[in-house]
Amino acid sequence: MRVTMIGSGYVGLVSGACFADFGHDVVCVDKDQGKIDKLLAGVMPIFEPGLDELVARNVEAGRLRFTTDLPEGVREADAVFIAVGTPSRRGDGHADLSYVYAAAEEIGRALTGFTVIVDKSTVPVGTGDEVERIIREANLDADFAVASNPEFLREGAAIDDFKRPDRIVIGSDDARALAVLRNVYRPLYLNKSPIVEMSRRAAELTKYAGNAFLATKITFINEIADLCEKVGANVQDVARGIGLDGRIGDKFLHAGPGYGGSCFPKDTLALLKTAQDYEAPQRIVEAVVAVNDNRKRAMGRKVIAAMGGDVRGKCVAILGLTFKPNTDDMRDSPAIAVIQALQDAGATVRAYDPEGHEQAKKVLENVHYCDGAYQTMEGADALVILTEWNAFRALDFKRVKSLLSAPVIVDLRNIYHREQVEQAGFEYTAVGR
Ligand code: UGA
Structure with a gap:
């Protein structure tokens, strides 16, 4: 052909x-x-x-x-x-x-x-x-x-x-x-x-319905994660508990800082516009978009709380900038809102991403970009994991401790076990656990 x-x-x-x-x-x-x-x-x-x-x-x-x-x-x-x-x-x-x-x-x-x-x-x-x-x-x-x-x-x-x-x-x-x-x-x-x-129309709508459903799934588990934190439950247990039900499925149930990227944010908005035009409101998707928007900046506040509530004059080390690993794409990445929230509260930011620096420089100002994960931590008052690149999954905690000024780790992608990090002498904050 x-x-x-x-x-x-x-x-x-x-x-x-x-x-x-x-x-x-x-x-x-x-x-x-x-x-x-x-x-x-x-x-x-x-x-x-x-x-x-x-x-x-x-x-x-x-x-x-x-x-x-x-x-x-x-x-x-x-x-x-x-x-x-x-x-x-x-x-x-x-x-x-x-x-x-x-x-x-x-x-x-x-x-x-x-x-x-x-x-x-x-x-x-x-x-x-x-x-x-x-x-x-x-x-x-x-x-x-x-x-x-x-x-x-x-x-x-x-x-x-x-x-x-x-x-x-x-x-x-x-x-x-x-x-x-x-x-x-x-x-x-x-x-x-x-x-x-x-039909052609059904195929066109399938694309939007699929992405909106996935965005809904993520947003649903993110809100359940917030509830888990309040009631003392682990969202990963809940996600597994519901995900094994074949009708629900275990994919796209990872709680985190909110979805980003070039597709979900754009496609959910476009679906809402079509819904308006045809007078068939999609209230669930409307809620998903609003909840996800709020969440990104709320993650900035979560970091500030983990650092004692006041970050003026403090330095935050960020690992991961892209909206997800294995891409250099920064479009609607949660990192943007989180970093801006930290900067607005008076913090300085050092950051490292394996592929994202070039794109990040176009959307984020006043960030000190470092050449590697450990360099980012030098003298910082907290370490924040924002994107789950594999390179961040096996950090040498002894080294991390010697580099950070304060033993604070905020893991917004839930890539570590609490016991492991706490035993290494850190205060550990995760999402929904
Ligand atoms: C998405 C869809 O997954 C593809 O099927 C679709 O073809 C594509 O959009 C598109 O419309 O072109 P993509 O945007 O590349 O693909 O990324 P995803 O892997 O879906 O992740 C999107 C966002 O959701 C990321 O920010 C990711 O971190 C977040 N996410 C994903 C979660 O927070 N939790 C999860 O469990 C899964």
């Missing part, structure tokens, strides 16, 4: 490289010449474990190409995936679809022969209808069908998620489009990954 990805960002690049690995002939298109130059030189524009090796292997095999020339990429394709960004529109939180629509128009003008246009970008219900209209307007004779195929990739685990998905969702009522997409995904189908076919 000849597959073209429009947009070589996170989703387009990972999906394109994985499709090539399935044996398809793939072209990744991007308007950004700098990004394409980098890719042609074998340099990845994003940090994702395993991606450079996957790209190199498929480029070498001649199955993966990069170009800025959209018409060239579209002309021969069986399937053209739109994988451009849909950021939150400034002001109202709606998804900004200008990149999707611009791509649709250009694709329309370049179409020859029957082609399936697939929305992979996260787009509100009804976007497929508009994409179809735009393509038709740009090319009255075009032979095409528009389908929806949302992605469910987690940053840091994207390749594995692509190759071993829980399911593939395809939204289309067009028999020819379904035949092409079944072929594109055949290797996964053979691998027994369920392919769920539905």
